Amino acid sequence: MMPSLFQEIWSCPYSMETAPGYGEDIDGGASPSISMLSEAASRRKITIVGGSIPERSSGRLFNTCCVIGPDGQIKAKHRKVSIFE
Numbered sequence: 001m002m003p004s005l006f007q008e009i010w011s012c013p014y015s016m017e018t019a020p021g022y023g024e025d026i027d028g029g030a031s032p033s034i035s036m037l038s039e040a041a042s043r044r045k046i047t048i049v050g051g052s053i054p055e056r057s058s059g060r061l062f063n064t065c066c067v068i069g070p071d072g073q074i075k076a077k078h079r080k081v082s083i084f085e
Contacts, residue, residue, distance in 0.1 A: 006051030042072030
């Protein structure tokens with residue numbers, strides 16, 4: 001089965017001015033976007049490449065892509081910094 005793929009910055013407007021207001025705490029568990037992807041992946045038993053969302057961590061903003069496995073857990077995470085700096 002093919003994984004589901006999301007585009008870059010799919011969870012909010014693609015704007016440097018508004019992105020900070022959409023930052024989510026992925027590691028702290030306060031990420032509605034990743035929670036939704038995790039639920040969908042585990043319900044359908046698929047892998048989801050979550051495109052990217054604005055992630056707030058350690059006082060910084062990252063353009064972060066998570067790969068969610070069929071068990072609903074984050075299997076990989078890539079943080080792209082340049083878009084917000």
